Amino acid sequence: MKRSIKTKKALMLSLFSIILSIIMLAGSTFAWFTDTATSGKNKIVAGNLDVELYHSNGKAERAKITDTTELFDVDIWEPGVVAYENFEVLNAGELALKYKFTMAIGDFNTVAETTKSLKDVLKVSIIEDGSFNGSREDIASLPFDKTLADFEKEGILNIKNDSDKFAIVIYWQPTDTDDDYNLNNGKTSSDSLPLYIDLGINLVATQNAFEADSFGSDYDDTTEYKEVSTAQDFLNNIYYANSEQGVRLTSDIAVPWSIPQSTKGLSVIDLNGHTLSTSVATTTLIEQNNSMVIKNGNLVLQSSNISGATLSVESGGSLTLENVEFTTEQGAGIYPRGDAAKVNIVNSTIDTKGLAISTNAGSTENYNVQINVINSTISSKQTGAASAILVNIPCKLNIESSNINGYLHGVIVRGGTAVIKNSTITNKTSKDENELEHYFDSRDWGQGNAVNLGALVIGNKHSTNYQYPSDVTLINTKIVAATLDDEAITFPTVYMYGNTGEGLGATLTYDSKSTVGDIVRGNEHVTVNAIE
Template identity: 30%
Template sequence: MKTTKKSLWLSAVSMMLCVVMLLGTTFAWFTDSVTNKDNVIQAGNLDVQFDYRGLTETTAENYKKVDSKALFNDVKWEPGKSFGYDFKVTNAGSLAFDWELSFQNIKSEGGTNNVNIADVLDVYVLDVNANEVTGTPAKLSALNNGVVTSGQLKAEDRNNTQEFSVVIKMKEDANNDYQGAKVTFDIYLRAKQATVEKDGFESSDYDKNATFEGVVNTAEEFTAALQKGGEITLGKDIVLTSRAVVPEGVTVSIDLGGKTISGYGIRNLGTIESLTNGTIVAESGYGLENRANIGLLNCNITSVTSDAINNGTGTWQDGEYVGSNGVIEEIAGGSYAGHADVYASSITGACGLYNGSNAVVKLISGGYFQGSSVAFRNYNKNGIERVTGGFFDCPYMDENGRTFCDSTTIDEVFYNNAPLEVTGGTWYNVGSKINSKIPEGYQLVQGDECEMTSRKAYVRYDAETQTPAHWVDDPDGTVYYYWTVEKN
């Protein structure tokens, strides 16, 4: 009996020891593993190569890389003359891209006859194997910031190319007026990601919003780009909630891309090399306020409440009005309307161009100028150096028929100082004289009658009764015309 009890006790102790040992161990399961090392995520590269060669060169070895050296230079143009290059765009990277070639910053100098030679220069895009200049051209003067040609190169096209020729030809009917005239311009090739490659969900839309370098689509992007400087292109219409500013020391070129900036306008404290190809509508303040330097201006600017262009804005200092030194090299086209749907006096009314006492516009070669009283005001006697073109309108009057335009001199379509030289342009007036400096060999040519005033008569200012000049209804009416300055 004692032996049995002892055995049972030993068995119990052994079981307890086994449980204790089991608690200190782990279970083993079937396992396996695979290791994949050295994974790398590397961005693809977008790399566009741009080369050129002469039209008479035929081998690939003749191509040279396009650099900063001007290509269309030192060419003596004459009627019928054509000149150009073969160009080659190459995908030297690993991503598909869209590309476009454009001409920008087109500036003309009229020579002795003050003409725009870009009007008689046609731009052709041809097959590299074309033996003659044929097809439908684009006028060079109409191409400012416009796309000349474009294309797409896919990733599998790496080191493959797209080739084309660009030829500029002077019209055969260009006459002697164009002797000595010249035009300058820049050539730009830009590339952006194309919606070609697919992502993991079999979609190629992930880069559909890619834009060309310098393209902005929001007001925030636009104002930030002005702070940075460089080439800026507007990709979409934007609304500014405050005035956009080009800071002092910053240089920009602004292509409005055919789009519209509304709400507020632009203030320039730096350098705007060009502002072209679109519309600015300022619902408050100036459309364009220039306190520094602008090269080429060719766009549409309207101010609902003030001047379209205010060049050389001034401030009151110790009771004296002091203007800034705004300089505009050339206004080549566009439309500039200041508060143009409401009549006001010459002093209180807005205008297409306000030129301050220290401001200078070196050349007006085109553009449509109008205001609620006068087309432009010029407070610097040397402020507008030359007018070779443009349309200067002053059509508005109040409900009593009052207007600021004088009955005899076209000079009253503007206020204060006349341009130093006028060899072109169309001027709105009842009279047939101009007090501005028209060089010998130029004359006024009567144009279209203005229907708005054809059934009214003009009454001059009466100093004795202090009655201002005004219009009155008259079935016969005063004949009111547009007059154009032309060569004899």
């Protein structure tokens, strides 16, 4: 059948394929679970994994991709033309997954009597952990060093609602050979139509070795472990470990440095019931786009001061603690400070002197952090200083089936979105902090956790800093505030104060199974929704 120009745009995404495959390991037996449905122009193959893909561009706001979604929509390709999509890959299920995202080349025509086609001239660039808005100025700074055929992106999404965001930009970068593709210069195509190419996007997801479930963390772990018993063994074996290798402790180890990491990007450390500690005050830095997984034992770290973080995650990096008891002898806990840094705390306990988990609003490059706390207990008990969890940037905080205990505050959401399910949030303030209850009545909040007392604090009270909305949803969650029995003083369970700018207020939504107690609304820029 002859193609019509109307239905065959120069670059139209007419094949979109999401392939989700899961391998369940039971002894030496592999079982595949898939369910295939074909509809419209796109084929979707879905198994026990549940992954969703969203996109946005200059014409469309964030939308879930379906079998009829058109992407990279360009009428006519010519030198200098750009098409882009901002993608979000979301783990919507309970199983940990790893994925590979590639472009698939379908049907295309060529310049008559040659092999020249659009796949020769269209180049791809990816913006990791970010988005693109079509800016011509930004085009000049992007590296277009990938062809359609060799572009690929891989990622790991260990926790439900974990996501990766990235932009794909396709560009016909002008060169001195462009005239070879000019059909208005006496040339024709192999089928007398304008040059076109059918592109598909393949999202292939398989189950990741990391798993927090009733089978334990190792039932599907295919990592090859090297056993280590000394600090030097640890360093030698983890340093060159690839993505399929890790280390397993056979005794307690104290390292005289920060925690050693692989130079290959992924560090997997099985504590094997032992204790890993640092003998010096230091911060372990998980560098940009690197990942660290620590599981099955005790982690004891220290810093030189109460506010110094002992674990820090840079842009695009990730940290997972699973079945770990993590304590600090001096200092704070985990500091995801880079753009789109991720922290996953699963079946673990964190007990710190300073802030247990905290973001930093010092730069916009610290935004878009994602924090997941699942089946865990997070405590920060330093008198007069500690809050358990503080987020003060546009980010995502997900807490499920956990206990969060702070001294001044349990959870502070000074920016971003938080969803808290089946959990308990408490603070334990003493009479020494009684004066803090009204300290900020006539003044702006300070930096970080210098805010009104409360088990849960939502919003912001500052005229210039932290100017973004705060949104918290509680599902079957209990908020418990400190009570001073000897002075008959009960602090607020929830304190809210909203920024005054349009769309920058504070919002709390809670269901009928949640217990929120005394909600203090500091100003009129606060919204409280009670739902069934």
